[in-house]
Structures are given as structure tokens and as C-alpha cells.
Amino acid sequence: MSAAIELDDICCDFGKFRAVDHVNVTIKAGEFFSFLGPSGCGKTTILRMISGFIEPTEGVVRIGGQDMKGQRPNQRPTALIFQNLALFPLMPVWENISFGLEVRGVDKVKRRARAEELLELVELKDSADKMISQLSGGQKQRVAIARALAVEPSVMLLDEPLSALDLKLRQHMRAELRAIQKRTGVTFIYITHDQGEALAMSDRVGVMSQGKLQQVADPREIYNNPVNGFVASFVGENNILTGEVKKAGKGEAEFATAIGTFRARLGNASHGKLYIRPEHMTLSSKPGKENSVPVSIADVSFEGNFITVQAKAANGTHLIAELRNDGSATVPAAGTNMHMSFAAERASILPDTSSVGA
Amino acid sequence: MEHLLRRYGTGLTALCIGLTIFWLAVLVLLPNFTMLESSFRPYLAKVDEGGPLDFYSLRNYGMVLGNEVDFSIFGYVVQTPVRLKVFILTIVYSALVTVITFAMAYPLAYYLAKIVSPKSLPTLFLLLFVPLWVSEILRSFAWWIILAFKGPLNALLMTLGLISEEVRWISGFTPVVVGLVYTYVLFMVFPLYNSMQSLDSNQIEAAEDLGSPWWRTHWRVILPHAKPGIASGAVMVFMLSAGSLLVPSLLGSTTSGWFTQTIQGIMLDSQDWNAGAAFAFMLLLVCTIFVSIMMRVFGVKLSDIAK
């Protein structure tokens, strides 16, 4: 049975340092939820509070509706996948997996059978008697997952499990983890600093910075409608222009910058910076209908499935455009003078940071 | 504390703390305090204990004085209390043993740390360890045989024509020093080896490359790095030598009393446990002072004394 997790206004202090600052979020049962943020943003601390290794200084952690205060890690319905996996080196694979059952008094025959079942689930048949040192990185990952699943937790907690793997393996494991989550239906809480991972795997993402939750939404929303500059910058690339808000209307405003005045979306804030993603920039030899800037092309680099164009505006401001490599756009040469423009709906005026609830 | 509880639970934490307290308090601290306390009280019959005769004084310590004998220091003869003389000579000769063992151990430690190929190390260590596992008393006994008046050493030297008649080796402090050096030299080798081993060989090569002669490389590069080892080894050897009872008893004679023998006499022959406590405490004090001096001079903490 998977469970929902409620983080009710929790804070965590280490001496004078506040690592988690009034975080409020409800994670639904059966959801794949990621906490995304840079190192030191507090996501690991949140995980440790949910698993029971730290108690929150303020606020309540509820799992399945139950207040977890005072419950030790071995009493909670959670299972933690450590960053370094923490597999037991002196036990073979099957004993590792069935350890949770062993400590609950299950007999050896049943334990072995269950371990074999789980090995099939994670696609590691015939590995039961191997020692941990004989496994590859990806195989160790799967043993760690099997070990956690063996205790039938309501919540799986994953602490940057893929960070030590190489690129290809990481991408393969992303899909695997997602598949396992769907198959078992257990609530997954995943923490990472890799935005690609978070966006690809999660039902919802919570972006964190300096202990505060910045935004909680599904991946598309996070990417397309970031609520502040931090989220916009952390997830994906941006062109960022400083300036002032002029005429503010319904959900949009005019923004005056050094290289021109542009129309863009505006949220609740009254000031901020202008954010435009490179893939929303278009290049043409003639000026665009609105939001157009004359630029000179500084550099063009071919990156495989897209082309990055670096350009300079009249006053030296650096702008980046990303073009799809499908032959539709004309690829300019360095030194050419062109016009870069963007749609108002694709640009946002965002404050630097804000704090938000679920 | 809270961390410990969290990690191991109440039962286990209590066990760990309990065992440790038992060890440190009951087996180490309390006995030493009792000894210290006893040293201030006079030697009384059981009935008199706690009565009017039972008071604190320095009388037991004063027993180190009295009974003066000649003590010739570098030719000058000074009237010194016999026990005090024994005490001082014990310290002096233990220091000598420490210096000799250092001189002998240093080249060997350097050899093991830097010159020998790492593959042969375990075997060599094993060879060195064997004498260590043979009991201390047997090692002293071996020298007793060798140094005997009509024994093999004299026979060998006479055959080689180095001496014309047998030399009485077992007289004075020489055999005691020889025995102590033999018994404890390995306690200097291993700490030295440990600290030298952590020195990056590149540093030695760099020094040579810059033109440093071998003795200077040792003086300026290797010795400073080996300081923790030197301190550790010196402390062990001095403490073991000053506290040794076996070696001086076997290889010593009436002219070469060792302080531990004095203590043994008082404790076991005279059964004056209070005076024995006082003298034992004096020995402890000397060792502690030596350790402190070593720690100060070599800038080393207690955490560097591991085997």
C-alpha cells in the first residue's frame, strides 16, 4: 500500500543554520515526486526527516495521515536508497535483498524465494549468490532497489541514486526506475540536482533553494511557467535581461531594457527580470513584428540535434538562440547582421525568488 | 551522546558506557588513587588502621632518603641516600638505553620503510616479531647464559684471541643495559618504521636532487618527519626499561640495583605496602614527566602511540 506524505510547515535547524525553511507540500500516494535543487538547498535534509534520521525542529511530517514524530527509522514505513547505495559488502546479493525480511523473522526458505522474485522484477535473475563486489554500477543500483522493495514500503526515498553512473547508464536507469515505480505503484520521493532527471521521471517536481520550496508543479508547468528567476534559471537555459516594468496590464506588461522595450507575461510581481528561453528565439534577416532586436552573429555551434547561435546586440548584450537541426531555419554565418525576436507569450518577467506552498 | 543513543539504541549504549566506565574507573583510575592515598599513610597493623596513628604524611616518601652511601659522579664522590642513588641511576641508565635503542633502531627502521621492497616486508616483519613473542624472561635468560663467567661469549673471545682471560661481564650496569637494549629495541623499531613509512619518498629524492648529502637529508627531511615515531618509541623504551624487573634481577648484581628491585623488596619482603605505594608512585611520576617532556619536545599528542 503506498501512502501520501504531508510536510506540514516543517523547518530544520542545525544550530543557527536553518537548512529547511517552512516547507509545505503534500505528496500524493503512488506519485513520483522529485525535489530538485542545487547542493545545500535542503533536499537531503528533507529526505532524512521523512525517513526518520532527523526530527524536524518545527512542523509535522505525516505519512499516510499519521504523525511520524518520535518514530525511529526502523519503525517507519519508508525505505531509503542511499547515494552510495550502502549495500552490505559481506553478504551475497540475496541476503542483501532479504535483509529486511530477516530482521522481521521470516524464515530462510521464504526469504530466498522472495529475493529471487524481486531479482526478476529488477531484471537481475541468476545473480542471487554473487557478492556485491562482483556487480557493475547499474546492477548494484537494482539490488539496492530490490532490497528496499522487499520490505514493501509505503514510500520509497531515493537520494540522488544515479549521480555516480555514466551518462548512457543514467539514461537507461531513469527509464527503469520510472517503470518499476509504475509497476509497483509505490510513492517515490526522489532528490536530485539534475534537472533533466527530475523532469523526465517525475509526476511533479518541487524546486528548492536555500531551504525554501520555490515551486511545486508538474514538469511541463515548471519548465514553461516558472514562477521566479531561480526556477527559470535552474531548469533550462535562459536569456536574462534587466530593466523596468512600464505599463502593466492583465497578465502582461511592457518591459524597458537597454536594448529596447518588449511585451511579455507578468505574474504577481511588480518588478523582476525578463526571461526568454533560447529555443523561443527566432532569427530572420528582416525585423520581426514585435519584440525584435538587431544583432550581429558572434558564433554558431553545431550540437547534434540543435544549433546554438551566440549573438550580440547593439550595446554588447549577449543573446543566445537555439535552432532545431531539421533544415527549416537558415543557419547564419558569423558576422552577419540579423534580427532576433520572440513571442510575448513565450517571455516572462520574473522576480528572483519567492516562496510558495503546495 | 544523543548521537550514540540514536545510532545504537539504549541497551547497547548503556552496555558500551558501562563496560568503559568499569574499565577506566575500576581498573585504572581507582587503583591508582588508592595507591596514591596509601602512599601517604603509614604502615600499620590492621587494628591500628583508622585510629589515631593513621594520618597522612610524607614519611613514606622520605624513606627514599637516609642510609647514605658514596655516589661517585664523574669522579666526585657525594654522600647520597642509597635509595635515592638507585632511583637516579635507574633514570639515567634507562635514558641511556633509550638513546642506544634509538641509534640501533633508526637505520633498521629506515631500511624497512624506504629501501626494502614492499613484497619482502611481511616476511621480514615476521622474522623480527618472533623474538618479541618469545617471552621477555627467556630473552633475558639467554643473555644470562651468554654473559656467564665461564660462558660462550668469553670462550669465543678467548678463541679469537681478543682477550687473554675471562672477563666478568655480569658486574655493574653494563649487562643490565645490554639486556634492556636487547629486550626492548624492537619497541623503538616499529614506531619509527610507522612514522617513516608515511614520508613520501619523493621528498627524499628531491632533497638528493638538490644536492643534499645523505646525513643532511636525514637531519632535515627524514628525522623531523619521524618525530612522532621517535617520541612514541622513546616513551615506550624508557617506560619499559625504568619499570623492568626481570632484566635487572637476572643480569644485575649487588652493585647495580634497579629501582624496581627496591620496590619489590619493600613490597614483597618487608610487606610495607604503603612505602611500596609511595615508591611506585615515584616511578609513575618519573614516567609521566618523561612522557610530558617528550610530548612537548616533539610536539606529539597521546594519539600517536599506537602499535
Place this chain on the structure above:
Amino acid sequence: MHKNRNFLFHLYMILFLAYLLVPLMVMGGAAFNASKLPTIYPWKGWTDQWFIDLWHDKRIWGAFLNTIMVALAVAAIAVPIGTAAAILINSIGGRVRSLLYGLMVAPILIPGVVIGISTLLFWNYLSVGSGLHLSVLGQVSYIASFVMLLVLARLQSFDPSLEEAALDLGASHAQVVRRILLPHLYPAIGAGAAISFFQSIENFNVTLFTRGGADTLTVYVFSKVRSGVTPTINALALILIVITVLFAIAYEIKRRRDEARLKLVEG
């Protein structure tokens, strides 16, 4: 230049080894000399008389038994104490840790004579008379330090997240210790037990003052050498040396075999 120097060093090593081992051989050789005094010179002919005498010497067997019992008791007590102390100190930091560490290492630096006397006085104060039980307690006070150091060193290579993983999977604290921590520590605990055992057998200074009337091997040999000695002592010495050497050889063979096996697995 280096070649000459290295040769000198090799020579020094050999001389040093000879210096260490020759006296032992002399002592062993005297066990076969048919002379009433233990010596190899003058040589009065081969004999195994002393070994026979040794076999019949009841006091030596008594002393031997006492020594073994004391050593077993010391190992049985020092190992849990040392292990507990190491676990305790590993979980503490800061000034308390340094202070505790100093206290735990200090017994090694106390002369055996002092340990013996202080132990005797303390337990006597509690109306516990002298005897082998006091010898055990006195020896444990410093032998536990060795065990603590060994276990503490081994603890450094332990990954604490393994404990957390076990807890997270539902293990009780006792189960964590039994299944995760102790197995990692077994090598150090084993070494600690061995060291405790052999250090106890070796011990003289502490035992002499605490034993009451009982004999242990070291004390017995000491009294014999002082009073009137025959080469039975040498026979005993030779046997002990041979046993030690056999242990050393066995250890070396096991070590080489382990090394070879390791190479096979990795290669």
C-alpha cells in the same frame, strides 16, 4: 653510490636479525647440553635429560595451566571492554573524545610494577585478597587498551551508512550490531583476542605483585633462575621458541596463500 649504500643496509639488516636470533639459539642449544648448568660452553655431550625432567616437573605443569587460564580470562574480558570502548569513542567528538582517548591509552604507558601494586592495594581495600583473579584484572587494565586501538582502527574503515540502511530496513539496534557492525570488526576482534592472549602469557610485572601464592610460567621461571636452575628451563624455552616459530611459519604460509588467492580473483 646507492648500490653500496643499499648493500650496507642489507648487511645491517642481517646483522640485526642475527643479533636478535642468535641468543635464542644459544638458549635453545643449552637444552641439549649434558651439563648441570645451562650453557653451551663447555659442551658436555648431547642429552635429552632435561626434556624428560621437564615432562615430570609437576610445578611447571601447574604454572602452565594457571598461565593459560589467566590468559583466557584476560582475553575474554579485555576483548569486550576494548571493543565497547572503541565503539563508544568512535561516536564522540571534540574535547571529550581527546580526553577519553588519552585515558584509554594511558594504561599502556604505566609501568607494570605500578599497575600490579595499585591493583593489589585497591582490591585489598575492598577486602579482596591477592591471587590470580587480581592478576587478570591488572592485566586487563592495559591489555584492553591494545584491543581498543585495534578495533578503533578497524572502525575507521566502516561505512556508517550501512548501519543506517539496516535501520531503515527495519532492523533493531541489536540486529544492526550483530549482522552489520560486528562482522566488519571480526578481523580486529580476532587480532585483539590473540594479542590479549599472548600479552597475558608474557606478563611478569603485574602478575608478580598480584598473584598471591599462585604460580604462572613467567613467575615460576623467574624464581627458578634466581634460586637454582637446571637446563630444564632451557628445554621449556626451546619448546616455546619452536611453538612460536611454527606459529610464525603457519601464519606466513596462510598469508601467502591468501595473497595468491586474491591475485587470482582480481586477475
